[in-house]
Amino acid sequence: xxxxxxxxxxxxxxxxxxxxxxxxxxxxxxxxxxxxxxxxxxxxxxxxxxxxxxxxxxxxxxxxxxxxxxxxxxxxxxxxxxxxxxxxxxxxxxxxxxxxxxxxxxxxxxxxxxxxxxxxxxxxxxxxxxxxxxxxxxxxxxxxxxxxxxxxxxxxxxxxxxxxxxxxxxxxxxxxxxxxxxxxxxxxxxxxxxxxxxxxxxxxxxxxxxxxxxxxxxxxxxxxxxxxxxxxxxxxxxxxxxxxxxxxxxxxxxxxxxxxxxxxxxxxxxxxxxxxxxxxxxxxxxxxxxxxxxxxxxxxxxxxxxxxxxxxxxxxxxxxxxxxxxxxxxxxxxxxxxxxxxxxxxxxxxxxxxxxxxxxxxxxxxxxxxxxxxxxxxxxxxxxxxxxxxxxxxxxxxxxxxxxxxxxxxxxxxxxxxxxxxxxxxxxxxxxxxxxxxxxxx
Ligand code: PEP
Ligand code: MG
Numbered sequence: 001x002x003x004x005x006x007x008x009x010x011x012x013x014x015x016x017x018x019x020x021x022x023x024x025x026x027x028x029x030x031x032x033x034x035x036x037x038x039x040x041x042x043x044x045x046x047x048x049x050x051x052x053x054x055x056x057x058x059x060x061x062x063x064x065x066x067x068x069x070x071x072x073x074x075x076x077x078x079x080x081x082x083x084x085x086x087x088x089x090x091x092x093x094x095x096x097x098x099x100x101x102x103x104x105x106x107x108x109x110x111x112x113x114x115x116x117x118x119x120x121x122x123x124x125x126x127x128x129x130x131x132x133x134x135x136x137x138x139x140x141x142x143x144x145x146x147x148x149x150x151x152x153x154x155x156x157x158x159x160x161x162x163x164x165x166x167x168x169x170x171x172x173x174x175x176x177x178x179x180x181x182x183x184x185x186x187x188x189x190x191x192x193x194x195x196x197x198x199x200x201x202x203x204x205x206x207x208x209x210x211x212x213x214x215x216x217x218x219x220x221x222x223x224x225x226x227x228x229x230x231x232x233x234x235x236x237x238x239x240x241x242x243x244x245x246x247x248x249x250x251x252x253x254x255x256x257x258x259x260x261x262x263x264x265x266x267x268x269x270x271x272x273x274x275x276x277x278x279x280x281x282x283x284x285x286x287x288x289x290x291x292x293x294x295x296x297x298x299x300x301x302x303x304x305x306x307x308x309x310x311x312x313x314x315x316x317x318x319x320x321x322x323x324x325x326x327x328x329x330x331x332x333x334x335x336x337x338x339x340x341x342x343x344x345x346x347x348x349x350x351x352x353x354x355x356x357x358x359x360x361x362x363x364x365x366x367x368x369x370x371x372x373x374x375x376x377x378x379x380x381x382x383x384x385x386x387x388x389x390x391x392x393x394x395x396x397x398x399x400x401x402x403x404x405x406x407x408x409x410x411x412x413x414x415x416x417x418x419x420x421x422x423x424x425x426x427x428x429x430x431x432x433x434x435x436x437x438x439x440x441x442x
Contacts, residue, residue, distance in 0.1 A: 002065055004057050010185070011148030013038035014122055020044070023065035025053045025072055030316040032299035032349045034184060039067075040352075040371045041125055047072050049313040068424040090425040098376035102133030106379045110386040114361060116379055117175075117369040119347055123161055126168040128372045133379065136172035138369025139234070139295065139347035140165060142218070143179040146187040152214060158221035166229030173230040175295070175369075176222050177274070178215065178247075180204045180236040184311055190214075199303065199310075204237030209246050219254035226266035233269055234295055239277040244290040247271065276300035276348075281329040284336035291342065294333055295369070298348025302326055320403035321350035327363065327398055327406065334364040345369055354381040354421045355410040361387060362394030377421045384417050 003021045005012075007028040013035055016024075021044065029035045029048030039046035045067040057063060057074055064073040064084045068091065073080060106116045117138030118129030129137055145153050145161065153161075166174050181187045182203020190211075195201035208215040222233055235247050251271055258265050273290075275281050276297030284294065298321045303310040305326060308319040320326075330346075337344035345367035350356045352374035358381065360368060368378065393413040397406045420426040 002063050004053050004063075006054060008035050009148065010034045010038050010121070010144060013042065013044075014144070016042060016044055017122070017124060023047075023067070025050050025057070025063070025065060027051055027053050028311065028313065030311060030313060030319070032302075032310045032319075037119075037349070037371070038121060040373060041119070041121055041128075043373050049316060051313065087425060090427055094420065094425045095373075095376070098380055099132065101379065102131070102376060104133075104379070106133075106135070106382060108361065108382050108385055108387055108390075110388065112361075112387045113366065114382050115345075115367040116375045117345070117367065118372040118375065119369050120165070120372075123165055123168075125372060126165045130169055130172075132372040132375045134169075134172070134372055134375055136230075137165070137169055137174040138345055138367065140174060140176045141180065142176055143181050143185050143187070146179055146181060146189060147185060149187075150189055152187075152189045152217075155217045155221045155224075158218060159224045162222055162225035162231075163228045166225055166231060170229045173232060175232045175234050175272070176225075177234045177236055178205070178208055178218055178222075182207055205235050205243050205247065206237065209243065212250060216250060216254055216257075219251055220258055223251075223254050223258045223265045223269065224263055226269050227264035231266065231269060232293065233271050234293075235271070235273045235291075236297070237277060237300070238273040238275075238287070238291075239279045241283075241286060241290050244271075244273060244287065248290075272342075274300075274347075275333050276304070278305045278329060281305075281333050284333040285339060288336045288340035288342050293343045293345070294337055296330060296333060296344070296346040296348060296365075298326065298330075298346060298350040301329060301348065305329060318403075320407075321348065321353075321356060322359070322397070322406040322410070323403040324398065324400050324406060327359070327394075330360070330363050330365075331394075331398060338364070343367065352378060354378060354418045355407075355414055357381060358385055358390050358414050358418075359394055359397055359406075359410055361385075362390030362392070362397075381414075381418050381421050385414065389413060 001021050003024040005026050007026050023045035026048045036048045045065045047065055047070055050072050061074055064076050107113050115135045117136045118134035119139040120137050121141045121144045181190055183199045238244055270292040272293035274297040275294050280287055299310055302319050302321050308315045334344050346365055347369040351368040352370035357378050393409055396409045400406045
């Protein structure tokens with residue numbers, strides 16, 4: 001069964017854990033929209049942003065969903081069907097082959113370690129993360145706990161869930177992000193004002209600070225969970241130092257409250273922030289004195305820096321993380337991390353694109369977090385390149401005047417060597433780079 005829909009909520013997609021579809025097609029969405037993030041996390045073949053899919057496809061039609069190429073083929077003839085089946089089998093064999101290296105260290109050809117962690121939305125994914133060789137969880141999107149229900153999760157429910165995730169990956173670290181509700185992540189249990197631009201409205205840390213009781217409930221649950229593993233807390237959508245200072249005060253209050261009840265918790269809980277608002281990237285040296293670590297959220301950074309809605313299908317091809325403006329923002333954040341000696345990682349979808357990942361290493365990143373399924377291929381890509389050539393490519397990329405030119409640079413340096421990882425099979429010709437999210441062909 002293949003599901004064809006105008007859109008699927010993250011909760012609809014998550015429901016496919018219980019009733020798996022062979023694939024899905026949506027008319028709305030881009031590579032960084034939450035439906036696509038969930039599809040990749042759950043390893044469900046999907047093509048999103050396929051305009052007119054509902055008009056073109058009828059119940060009972062035979063359809064090929066090619067998530068690697070971003071193609072939907074309706075009524076394929078026998079030859080196309082055979083070809084698709086053969087490609088699918090080659091891809092599965094290839095992915096299994098990559099997975100067999102999951103216990104190998106993640107290092108470049110010159111021996112430099114690059115930590116690969118997993119992004120997680122659902123508790124069940126913690127096991128997937130370990131299975132794919134993740135060195136921890138770099139981003140746990142806790143907002144999915146609040147979505148698709150009418151009441152908010154209480155402290156005990158959250159504590160048990162965070163604890164289970166920590167125990168599943170222990171002794172590896174887990175970075176829990178406080179809820180990023182708002183924007184395209186609606187939660188009916190929050191009374192959010194109707195806004196013209198929800199992505200620019202009351203969301204994430206802004207909402208948390210407006211509803212301190214709800215936020216404190218989450219913080220206390222996290223503080224209690226810290227007794228069971230290596231836990232870090234990360235704040236989404238920070239745009240002013242005031243926000244970080246307020247969150248720190250609330251975290252201290254949550255720790256005191258847990259203490260007073262006589263409940264255990266870690267003495268120190270690192271508090272870091274997402275860098276996903278351009279203001280924070282530009283002021284990274286100032287924020288480096290407020291946060292204990294940075295994680296680059298390029299999905300939103302691209303949206304806000306280029307002023308392109310991350311859900312816009314029409315503009316998807318222009319919303320490139322390889323735009324030189326984004327690379328310069330990243331370079332600025334990495335520099336602040338070095339100058340102030342705080343760790344910098346990235347958890348945006350850019351990290352799971354093999355070509356972009358090489359550039360990120362060249363820009364100085366040594367920790368990448370991505371959907372678990374992408375870890376084996378990025379690990380393999382890293383083994384084929386040296387830091388020196390990544391740095392050389394990054395210097396050239398930073399001097400480019402457009403995303404297209406940056407794409408040419410990374411393709412020239414790395415595409416031939418990574419062609420099998422870019423196509424998802426060692427035998428298929430290189431037809432696309434997945435860096436640019438051009439609308440799919442139908
Ligand atoms: C990001 O913005 O890059 C990110 C990782 O957060 P999310 O995709 O959940 O907004
Ligand atoms: Mg974000």
